[in-house]
């Protein structure tokens with residue numbers, strides 16, 4: 001008989017199953033994805049359901065099922081309630097969950113993603129609302145770097161030659177800025193503002209809690225967000241509705 005086990009996880013998404021159950025998509029502490037059934041979770045008095053709202057962190061007892069795990073106990077660690085009660089925070093947190101839902105894989109560990117994600121949500125809960133877009137950019141840049149797509153921002157991503165700041169071009173496929181010669185041969189090149197690579201470099205080097213202190217102007221944050229959206233979309237095949245909505249509404 002399969003043995004139940006305990007895991008700390010971040011809830012990313014819930015999907016209805018049958019009359020009263022939910023399928024919860026989770027990011028486990030080791031960075032792998034887990035999908036689990038919470039039986040009876042949609043009933044009014046379900047304690048399991050109320051503790052597995054998206055963006056909450058919990059300790060779960062899981063029992064292996066035939067195709068999905070089964071949630072047998074939930075102990076709330078951090079509810080992140082403020083993310084669900086404020087529209088701006090909710091939209092930013094939704095991008096985090098959407099990204100994790102699409103890049104995490106069952107049985108595939110990535111040891112740094114969980115800490116990055118929970119720290120990002122902690123900071124988003126109390127940050128100045130005006131700083132949320134920059135936090136989203138920082139999360140996406142760091143998240144892409146952890147999954148093998150750390151952007152090259154100081155020299156040409158193809159040949160390491162110097163780039164021309166007045167004509168900044170970023171290769172989505174090569175994942176970095178390009179010199180004029182290489183840019184001419186790359187069909188995935190997008191133009192961006194000269195300061196965008198500088199901002200992304202600063203974000204990659206900063207802790208999430210220190211991002212707002214960088215004082216990045218909002219128009220530059222917007223340019224960086226548009227570039228990161230293009231970069232993520234190029235490399236992650238699944239459509240991210242929350243990221244689409246975030247860049248559409250600004």
Ligand SMILES: [Zn+2]
Nearest residue numbers: 156159179182
């Ligand atoms: Zn080059």
